[in-house]
Amino acid sequence: MRKLFLSLLCGAAMIAPAAAETTQRDLEVIGRALGFVEGASGTDRVVAIVYDGGSEAEAQALASTMAGGLSAGRVTLNARLVPLGDLSGLAGADAAVLLGAAAGDAGVFGSASGQGVMTVSTDMGCVESGQCVMGVQSAPSVRIVVNGGARDASSVSFSAAFAMMIEEI
Secondary structure, eight states, X not given: OHHHHHHHHHHHHHHSOOOOOOOHHHHXXXXXXXXXXXXOOSSEEEEEEEEOGGGHHHHHHHHHHTTTOEEETTEEEEEEEEETTOGGGGTTOXXXXXXXXXXXXXXXXXXXXXXXXXXXXXXXXXXXXXXXXXXXXXXXXXXXXXOHHHHHHTTOOBOHHHHTTOEEO
């Protein structure tokens, strides 16, 4: 019985998707998507990186990648680190990349959506649960998923051309 349980557990671990770290390529996809947000002006976009204690190293790496501005299509991304415990840093951001526990936190989504900030994560569970407007995967191929309810709650709208490039749930 014990061997059967261990076999099942190991099999489940191999099937379960691992939480992927957000990469520079993911950021570039996010940046290109931000170029399709209606109502945004200029080319600079502030990206709040919302992180918990377990994802701080990933947040620092992303901020470093965007240091001095990361060009992504028609926009330039500029990072702002926002610890999960202090969401005041969301003010004025164009998007919020949610890492670690922030990707499933209803308080983060509520705070961001109340300010019209588009929430995004590489954790597709976040977008499937409605806690993120957009989910992004850049490997092995680009996949962009938008949660229509979360988008509407956040008062985010995209140009019609973007609709042909995404999967909406």
